[in-house]
Amino acid sequence: MAMGRPREFDADAALDQAMEVFWRNGYEGATIAQLTEAMGINPPSLYAAFGNKEGLLKAALDRYTAKRAAWMEQVLSAPTARDVAERMLMGTADSQTDPDNPPGCLLVQGGLACGTGSENVPFELAARRALTESQLRERFVRAKKEGDLKPAADAAALARYLSAVSAGMGVMASSGADREALRQVANVSVKVFEEQSAK
């Protein structure tokens, strides 16, 4: 049977553009007109490919996290919990002030509170942040087993702490904090892990 006319745009390239619009304006601040213009397509193409605005956001979030997965692997492969924290926070400071991207983190800027009809957008972002946190928690559980975190250390609390600090850095970055300011925060934050290391 017939297969239909093939789409003329690259879905991944279009998603990259949509991601940036959501990143810079937030979910509710991003309009379909802005999105379609950035993506270089017309509304019907958008709706055919992604369903609706929220579907487009989810696809953009998937792409966002997929792009960060390799970096996250690099972070988790650091030899000690302290080094994991340092790579995580320093990398966060750099990426959140990377001039190639909008400032901050899409998972924070995207929308912490939304109006009627978009109530589950904040939930969607939170779920993706939680994923990173659980990766960190598992890594710190391992660090305890391996003995580079002291036995009394609370892996879950440390993971939550890192998650909170990086979210906080995202808030700062979104309001114009520069790379140096974020690195200061990262440097201070890492000190906790030195105190939690096995002697």
Place this chain on the structure above:
Amino acid sequence: MAMGRPREFDADAALDQAMEVFWRNGYEGATIAQLTEAMGINPPSLYAAFGNKEGLLKAALDRYTAKRAAWMEQVLSAPTARDVAERMLMGTADSQTDPDNPPGCLLVQGGLACGTGSENVPFELAARRALTESQLRERFVRAKKEGDLKPAADAAALARYLSAVSAGMGVMASSGADREALRQVANVSVKVFEEQSAK
């Protein structure tokens, strides 16, 4: 000369209601219809009293920060930098999970990224966050002079750090983190100040 018909609603009580709507839905997510209903007034009364939606937000932010001023005094009056940090973060954990308020912090939830026409809303929130940070910085400068922070301590970096952590806690709280989780983060964060204390 004549003085005109007096307004029939209490502006402060109405602002409290508006504050809660902005807090829960964000600036863009809050509609005039929701605001007027919560405030118990009609649109013309709102516009006569506050100018426009952004003016209402600013008035609500003023009231928000005014309400926190007394608490902030209490925080800054703690005897040592470490105690300042503890009071600040523990108080933040409690207030951000206070069932009488929406979760999180209005200065974070209100809107980190907004669409065309509301670009200075994020800036407005950031300016108020910066105020708290500078109060903390001055307090830590004093702590160095008084000798309870070691001479090598960086007051500005520590203030930024506290600001980042509390913003991060706000992000967590807005996505449903409970009081215990936030207190864990607070407890871990405070450890930095023990290491920065004079021996």
Place this chain on the structure above:
DNA sequence: CCACATCTGTAGCGAACACTACAATTATGG
């Protein structure tokens, strides 16, 4: 008691929003 100034409620303004009907287009399968 009257002129005036301000507030209040009703009703609705133009603009922007997310989304879509429709016809033309472009490929595949037989």
Place this chain on the structure above:
DNA sequence: CCATAATTGTAGTGTTCGCTACAGATGTGG
């Protein structure tokens, strides 16, 4: 080469948005 299936651009749809014109109401100053 034809029937089918999917995409594309144009041009809208109805709804909701922030905001306001207007007329009646309610107070103050003279």
